[in-house]
Amino acid sequence: MANIMEIENLKTYFYTEAGVVKALDGISFNIEEDVTHGLVGESGSGKTVTALSVLGIVPNPGRIVDGRVIFEGENLLEKSDKEMQKLRGDKIAISFQDPSTSLNPVFTVGSQIAEVIMRHQDVTKEEAKQAVIEIMEAVRIPEAEQRYYEYPHQFSTGMRQRMAIARSLSARPDILFADEPTTALDVTIEAQVLNLMQELQDKFGMDLVMITHDMGVIAEMCKRVTVLYAGRVCETANVDSVFHEPKHPYTQALLTSVPSVLGKIKRLSVIPGTIPDLIHPPSGCRFHPRCAFAKDVCKKEMPDAVEVAKGHESACVRIDEINDELQARLKKAREEQASD
Amino acid sequence: MTNKDVILNVNDLQKYFEVTTKQIIGSKKTGVVHAVDHVSFDVFRGETLGLVGESGCGKTTTARTILGLTPASGGEVLYNGENLLAVWKEGSRDEKMKYRRKMKLVFQNPWTSLNPRMPVKDIVSEGFQIHDIIEKEDERDRLYDLLGEVGLEPYHAERFPHQFSGGQRQRIVIARALSVDPEFIFADEPVASLDVSIRAQILNLMVDLQKKKNLTYVYISHDLASVRQICARVVVMYLGEVVEIGPVKTIFEEFQHHYTEALMKAIPVPDPDRKRERIVLWGEVPSPINPPSGCRFHTRCPAVQDKCAQEKPEFTKGKKGHYYACWFPVS
Amino acid sequence: MEDAEYIRELETREREAEKRRERIEEEVETRGASQWQLLWRRFRKNKPALVGAGILIIILFMAVSAPFLTYIGILADPNSTQFLIDPPELGGGARALPSIFHLLGTDKLGRDVLSRIFWGAQTALIVGIVAMIISTLIAFTIGGLAGYFGGRVDAGLMVVTDVFLVMPVFLIMLLMIKILTVVVVSGFGLWVVIGVLGIFGWPQMARMIRAEFFRLKTLDYVEAARELGASNPRIMIRHILPNALGPIIVVFTLGIAYNILAEAGLSFLGFGDASTVSWGWMINMELEIVSVHPLLVLFPAISIFFTVLAFNLMGDGLADALDPRLWR
Numbered sequence: 001m002a003n004i005m006e007i008e009n010l011k012t013y014f015y016t017e018a019g020v021v022k023a024l025d026g027i028s029f030n031i032e033e034d035v036t037h038g039l040v041g042e043s044g045s046g047k048t049v050t051a052l053s054v055l056g057i058v059p060n061p062g063r064i065v066d067g068r069v070i071f072e073g074e075n076l077l078e079k080s081d082k083e084m085q086k087l088r089g090d091k092i093a094i095s096f097q098d099p100s101t102s103l104n105p106v107f108t109v110g111s112q113i114a115e116v117i118m119r120h121q122d123v124t125k126e127e128a129k130q131a132v133i134e135i136m137e138a139v140r141i142p143e144a145e146q147r148y149y150e151y152p153h154q155f156s157t158g159m160r161q162r163m164a165i166a167r168s169l170s171a172r173p174d175i176l177f178a179d180e181p182t183t184a185l186d187v188t189i190e191a192q193v194l195n196l197m198q199e200l201q202d203k204f205g206m207d208l209v210m211i212t213h214d215m216g217v218i219a220e221m222c223k224r225v226t227v228l229y230a231g232r233v234c235e236t237a238n239v240d241s242v243f244h245e246p247k248h249p250y251t252q253a254l255l256t257s258v259p260s261v262l263g264k265i266k267r268l269s270v271i272p273g274t275i276p277d278l279i280h281p282p283s284g285c286r287f288h289p290r291c292a293f294a295k296d297v298c299k300k301e302m303p304d305a306v307e308v309a310k311g312h313e314s315a316c317v318r319i320d321e322i323n324d325e326l327q328a329r330l331k332k333a334r335e336e337q338a339s340d
Numbered sequence: 341m342t343n344k345d346v347i348l349n350v351n352d353l354q355k356y357f358e359v360t361t362k363q364i365i366g367s368k369k370t371g372v373v374h375a376v377d378h379v380s381f382d383v384f385r386g387e388t389l390g391l392v393g394e395s396g397c398g399k400t401t402t403a404r405t406i407l408g409l410t411p412a413s414g415g416e417v418l419y420n421g422e423n424l425l426a427v428w429k430e431g432s433r434d435e436k437m438k439y440r441r442k443m444k445l446v447f448q449n450p451w452t453s454l455n456p457r458m459p460v461k462d463i464v465s466e467g468f469q470i471h472d473i474i475e476k477e478d479e480r481d482r483l484y485d486l487l488g489e490v491g492l493e494p495y496h497a498e499r500f501p502h503q504f505s506g507g508q509r510q511r512i513v514i515a516r517a518l519s520v521d522p523e524f525i526f527a528d529e530p531v532a533s534l535d536v537s538i539r540a541q542i543l544n545l546m547v548d549l550q551k552k553k554n555l556t557y558v559y560i561s562h563d564l565a566s567v568r569q570i571c572a573r574v575v576v577m578y579l580g581e582v583v584e585i586g587p588v589k590t591i592f593e594e595f596q597h598h599y600t601e602a603l604m605k606a607i608p609v610p611d612p613d614r615k616r617e618r619i620v621l622w623g624e625v626p627s628p629i630n631p632p633s634g635c636r637f638h639t640r641c642p643a644v645q646d647k648c649a650q651e652k653p654e655f656t657k658g659k660k661g662h663y664y665a666c667w668f669p670v671s
Numbered sequence: 672m673e674d675a676e677y678i679r680e681l682e683t684r685e686r687e688a689e690k691r692r693e694r695i696e697e698e699v700e701t702r703g704a705s706q707w708q709l710l711w712r713r714f715r716k717n718k719p720a721l722v723g724a725g726i727l728i729i730i731l732f733m734a735v736s737a738p739f740l741t742y743i744g745i746l747a748d749p750n751s752t753q754f755l756i757d758p759p760e761l762g763g764g765a766r767a768l769p770s771i772f773h774l775l776g777t778d779k780l781g782r783d784v785l786s787r788i789f790w791g792a793q794t795a796l797i798v799g800i801v802a803m804i805i806s807t808l809i810a811f812t813i814g815g816l817a818g819y820f821g822g823r824v825d826a827g828l829m830v831v832t833d834v835f836l837v838m839p840v841f842l843i844m845l846l847m848i849k850i851l852t853v854v855v856v857s858g859f860g861l862w863v864v865i866g867v868l869g870i871f872g873w874p875q876m877a878r879m880i881r882a883e884f885f886r887l888k889t890l891d892y893v894e895a896a897r898e899l900g901a902s903n904p905r906i907m908i909r910h911i912l913p914n915a916l917g918p919i920i921v922v923f924t925l926g927i928a929y930n931i932l933a934e935a936g937l938s939f940l941g942f943g944d945a946s947t948v949s950w951g952w953m954i955n956m957e958l959e960i961v962s963v964h965p966l967l968v969l970f971p972a973i974s975i976f977f978t979v980l981a982f983n984l985m986g987d988g989l990a991d992a993l994d995p996r997l998w999r
Contacts, residue, residue: 444898458910
C-alpha cells in the first residue's frame with residue numbers, strides 16, 4: 001500500500017523560560033493511503049504537536065528543529081509559509097478539540113465555511129453557499145438552509161463540533177488530522193460525530209488521522225495506530241496487533257490500566273510515577289522509570305522503533321526477551337475482566 | 341430493599357432555576373429550567389452508587405442540592421432518617437456544620453478547586469480547623485496522616501498547588517474532603533480531567549479508602565467505563581429525571597430503557613473485534629426549559645409510540661432492585 | 672511474578688520514581704517555590720519597571736535620610752533663611768545660582784534648594800502613601816462587602832461610590848482647605864490634604880476590589896471552602912483577599928502617583944501649606960521668575976516628574992508580572 005505521508009525523525013522543541021521542552025524528539029511513522037491512522041498518547045506525548053508540525057503551525061516558542069515530512073514527493077518542512085498556506089485546508093487539514101473556540105463567534109457559521117471554499121476553489125458566492133449547505137446536510141445539521149445564517153452560539157456543542165469538522169472538510173482535503181474530536185463531547189454526541197466521520201471518509205475519499213487518548217475510539221475508527229509517549233514513538237502497528245499482541249510495555253500497561261465498560265477489572269493495574277518532565281527527560285528510553293521490565297540497557301540509549309514483526313514496529317529494546325511475559329500479563333488482565 | 345441499610349433517601353427532589361430576561365424596568369421571568377425534576381433514589385450504607393447521564397441531565401445539580409450548596413425547590417431528603425433539606429433551609433449553624441462534616445463533595449476540577457495562594461498544609465488542615473475537631477498540638481500529626489493516606493509525603497505540605505501534577509492535586513482534594521472524617525462522599529467526576537494512566541491510581545485510591553473507612557460514595561460521571569469499574573448500582577438520568585436504576589451489571593448488559601441502551605451502545609469499546617452495531621442517536625438534547633411532554637426521551641427514542649408523548653411512564657420493577665420508566669422497554 | 676508481588680514492586684518503584692523527581696525538581700527550581708518568588712523573577716525581566724524601581728529607591732533614600740543628613744549638618748536646614756544674608760562668594764543671597772555651598776542654589780527666601788528637594792521627597796511620599804492607605808481601607812470595606820454579598824448591598828454601596836466618583840474632588844479639596852484655613856495656618860495643612868485625598872480617593876480602588884470579589888467568589892475553591900463549612904469572614908480574608916492582592920497592589924501604586932501629583936498641583940495653585948516643604952509649593956513660589964531663573968522651577972518639577980514616572984513604571988511592571996495569564 002502506498003504511503004500518503006511519511007514522517008521521518010521529526011523534532012520539535014519549545015524554547016521556554018523554564019528551559020527547552022523537547023515536545024517531539026525524533027518521531028517517525030508512515031501514513032498509508034485509505035488506512036485510517038490513529039495517533040494515541042496522553043498529555044505530553046506530542047500527538048497534537050505532531051499535527052501542528054506537519055501543518056507548519058507550531059506556535060511560539062516552538063520550532064521544528066529536525067526531520068522530514070514527505071507529502072506528494074516533497075518535504076513539507078522545506079516549504080515557505082506561503083506555500084504551506086496553499087496546502088492548508090486544501091490538501092492537509094486539521095480539526096481541533098474544542099468546538100466552542102474553533103468557530104469565530106462574530107461571523108455566521110455559513111459564511112465561515114463558504115470563505116474556506118472560495119479561497120480554495122474558483123466559485124461564486126452563491127455556488128459556495130450551495131456547497132456549504134450540502135456539507136451541512138452531510139453532517140446532519142437539520143434545516144441547513146436556515147441555519148446557514150446562524151451564529152455559533154446558537155448551535156449546540158455537538159452541532160458545533162460537526163460544523164468544525166464540516167469546515168475542515170469543505171475544501172476537500174486529501175488528509176485530515178482530527179485532534180481529539182470527541183474528547184469534550186458526551187457519549188451519544190461522540191457516537192454521532194464518529195459515525196459521521198466514517199461516512200464522510202467514504203464519501204469524500206479522504207485519509208484520516210485520529211489523534212486521541214481514547215483506546216476505544218482507536219479501536220472503532222482506525223486500521224493502523226502509532227503509540228506515542230513523551231515525544232517518542234513506542235510502537236506502530238495494525239490495530240488488531242496493538243490490541244491483541246502489543247509489543248511495548250507502555251502499550252500493554254495502558255491497555256490494562258484503563259477501566260472498560262465490558263467488565264470490572266479486579267484491581268486496575270497502575271502505571272507508577274507520572275509523565276516525565278520534557279525539559280529534563282529520562283535518559284535512554286523515556287518510559288524506563290515507570291516500566292516493569294526496565295533494565296540497565298534501557299537507560300543507555302534512546303531507542304528507535306524497528307520492525308519486530310511484519311508491519312509492526314516497536315521501540316522496546318528488550319521486546320524479544322520480555323514478549324512472552326508481556327502477553328501473559330495482558331491475557332491475565334483480560335480474563336479477569338471477562339469473569340466479572 | 342427495606343432489608344438493607346439505607347443511609348440516604350431522596351424523594352421527589354426538585355430544583356428549578358428561573359430564567360429571566362432584563363427589560364427596561366426590572367426583569368421578566370421567561371422560563372423555568374427543570375434541572376432536577378422529581379428525582380428519587382436510595383443510597384445504601386457502604387456502597388458506591390453511580391450517577392450517570394450526559395451534560396445537562398441534572399446529576400451535578402442533584403448532588404449540590406442534596407449537599408445544601410444550593411437551595412432545593414421541593415422534595416425530601418432523609419439522611420439516616422433525618423430531614424436534611426430542612427436543616428439546610430432553617431437549621432442552626434451547629435446542625436449545618438454537623439452535616440457538613442458527614443457529607444462531603446470531592447470536586448471535579450483539581451486545577452480550580454484548590455486555592456493557588458494557600459499551601460497544601462493550610463488547604464488540608466482547614467477542615468479540621470473550622471470544625472475544631474483536633475487539639476492544636478495534634479494538628480500536625482493529623483495533617484501528615486491525611487497526606488499519607490492519599491499517598492503524599494509530609495514534605496508536600498509546604499508546597500503550593502501549582503507545583504503538583506493533576507493526579508497529585510486530586511489527591512489533595514481528596515485529603516481535604518477526608519479531613520473532617522466524613523461518612524458520605526459525593527465524587528463529582530473525580531478523574532475526568534486526569535490523564536488516562538493516572539486515573540487508575542485515583543480510582544484505586546478511592547476504592548481503598550472506602551474499604552478502610554467504611555465510606556459511602558455517590559460517583560457522578562459520564563465516563564461509563566469507570567462507573568462499571570467501581571460502582572455496585574447505577575442511577576441513569578436524562579433531562580432532570582431518573583430513567584433507570586439497577587445493579588451495575590444489569591444496567592450495562594440488561595438495560596430496559598432506550599436511553600440507557602443508547603448510552604451503552606454509543607461508547608467506543610477498546611476491542612477491535614467487538615464492532616458493536618452502534619445505535620446512533622441523532623437529534624439534540626431538548627431544552628430543559630421546555631422539556632418534551634410525557635416521556636422526555638420520546639423525541640429521540642427509536643422505539644417511540646403515541647403513548648410516549650402523552651403519558652409520563654411510571655416505574656416498572658424488574659429483577660432485584662431494577663427499576664425503569666418506559667412504556668415499551670427493550671425486551 | 673505474582674500479582675501481589677508485582678503490585679508491591681510497582682508501588683516501591685512509584686515511591687522511588689517520585690523521590691527522584693522531587694530531588695530533581697528541588698535542584699531545578701528551589702527558589703521557584705512561592706508565588707512571590709515567581710513574581711520577582713518576572714518583574715526582574717521588565718526593564719522599565721526596574722528603572723522605575725531604581726528611581727524609587729533614590730527617592731526613598733532622599734526621603735528617609737533627609738532628617739538625619741540635616742541633623743549631622745550635611746544638608747542645610749530647609750526652612751532656614753540664614754543664607755539670605757550670606758555674601759555671594761559663599762553662595763548666599765536670594766535665588767543664588769548653584770555653587771559648592773549650595774549645590775542647587777537658593778530659593779526666593781534664601782533657603783537651600785537641595786535640602787528642600789530632599790525634604791520634599793519625604794513630603795511627597797508621606798502624602799502619596801498615607802493618603803493611599805486611607806483610601807484603600809475605605810475601598811476594602813465598601814468594595815469587599817459590595818462584591819461579596821452582591822444584591823441590594825452591592826446596589827446601595829455602588830450608589831455611594833458613584834456619588835463620590837462624580838464629585839469634583841479637586842474643587843472640594845480647594846474648598847476644604849480654604850475652610851480649614853485655621854488648621855492650615857497652624858501648620859497641619861498637609862494633613863488636611865492627606866485627609867481629603869484619602870477620603871475622596873477610594874472609589875476607583877473600591878470598584879476594582881468589588882470586581883475582584885465578584886469574580887473570585889464564584890471560583891471553585893471558594894465554593895470548596897464554603898462546602899467545608901467556612902464562615903463568610905473566613906472566606907473573604909483567607910481565600911478571596913490573597914488572590915485579589917495582585918490588582919490591588921497595582922492600583923495602590925498608581926494611586927500613590929496620582930496623589931503625589933494632586934498634592935503638587937494643590938501647592939502649585941497656592942492651596943497648600945506654605946510651612947511645609949513641598950515640591951509643588953516650590954514651583955508656586957518661583958514661577959513668577961521662571962523666564963529669568965528657570966532652574967528653581969526646574970528642580971522641583973523634575974523631581975515630581977521622576978517620582979510620578981517611577982511609580983507608574985513600577986505599577987505597570989507589577990501589573991504585567993501579576994497577570995495570571997502569563998502564569999503558565
